[in-house]
Every structure is written in structure tokens, then in C-alpha cells.
Amino acid sequence: MKQVKTFAEYMNDETRVMPAEKEKINFEIDLIGKMIEAREEKGLSQRQLAELSGVKQPAIARLESMRSTPQIDTLFKILNPLGYTISIVPLSSENKAAGQ
Amino acid sequence: MKQVKTFAEYMNDETRVMPAEKEKINFEIDLIGKMIEAREEKGLSQRQLAELSGVKQPAIARLESMRSTPQIDTLFKILNPLGYTISIVPLSSENKAAGQ
DNA sequence: ACTGTCAATAACAAATGTGTTATCATATTG
């Protein structure tokens, strides 16, 4: 009953039902890695990056130690002076991390 | 004194100081577009996507009408059943939006 | 008309991230 046609397919396709958490964790690991690497590569301290990005040092420290998940605004503010941004990509092409 | 060497350069390099807001807006436009397109392409209603993603329908509606900026957790939850994810890319390769 | 589904929206509580200010332990340097 019920007009659950194509919907049922998605509900039964377990490969799509809940791996969002895994995605998020992978993303955060990638994020933290690139953040720290880029920051140190540029010889910036957390306080200096705080000035450049407009995000306070405690917030940066919390992110780098994975004690919080950044909001999108914060993410762009921090990534920008580090030379990164984020973009939306199809899952099929499985995060092509090694950019460039 | 003071080890503020390369730091001064960044502070003076205005091209890097504050375009984060622009980045965020571009990202959100890209996001909303792909979200709605992918959802409708799969014939999913907001309620169905809510069930698939674990994000409630009002939250999805708020995002699609740009009344709120999603948190990263929410972003992954919604993008995942739609076949997308987000990744960190160098700014140099200027958001290669036209995916696919 | 009635029913059902849709997206949009309202209002409030709950959760989480951030700003702010200050401190801490650890290195490093004079």
C-alpha cells in the first residue's frame, strides 16, 4: 500500500542509508590535517591565523584538537587564508583528496 | 626581534584577508542547487529525504530556502543519500563548480 | 467536496559552536 515506489528502493539500499557519519569523520580528518599542515607550512601560529581569519585562537585550537566541528562560516574563514576552500563533489568520485 | 617574518606579508596581502564570505555564499548557492536538483532527480520529497538523511523536514526546507546555513554534520547527512559529499580543495583551482 | 501529499513556516526547547577572557604547562631565548 502507500505510494512508496522508488522510495522503497532507497530505503532498502543500505549502502546509502547511513554512512554520513563516516563521511564526516573522513572529512574532518582531512580538514584538520590540511589545516595544521598549511598553517605550519606558512609559519603561522594559531594566534596569527586567528588574526588573519577572524576566528579566535581558542576556536582554532578546539578545531585542531577535534574538540568541535566547525560551522561552515568558520570553515571558510579559516581555510581561506590557508589557501583552501571546500566544494561539493559526487560521491562516486570518492573524495579525490590529493588535489591538483 | 619577534619571529613575525612571513606573517607581515600575509597581513598586507589583502587578497587573502577577507573573501571568506564570498566563498561561503558561492558554496551555498552551489549546495542548494545540487541539493534540490539531486533530490528531485531522484523523485524524493523533503519528507522522504528527511527519513533517508535523518534530518527533519523543517530543517531541509529551511536549508533549501536559504534561511539557515547548515552545520557540517547536517550537510553530510543530507548530501550522502543524494550522492554527494564535500571535500577540501586548494583555492588555486578555484572552485571547479561544474562538477560531473 | 474530501483526502492525501507537498513545501513552507511558526514557536519553543535543546544542542552545539563561537567569542571573550584568562590561565596553564611547555619550550625557547636572553
Next chain:
DNA sequence: CAATATGATAACACATTTGTTATTGACAGT
């Protein structure tokens, strides 16, 4: 030792998003 800079962290107020519940107007099917 004293001074400085670093990253980590605490505590609180504040801002924003999300959950929850319910409603609305539009539209389609019966």
C-alpha cells in the same frame, strides 16, 4: 632564572542551527 611565545583549555554569555510539533496554502486523485 626571567621573559616570551606557543598550543591547550576553562567558564560563561551569546548566536545559530536543529528538533519537535503543528499549521498553512497549493495541488492531485478519488
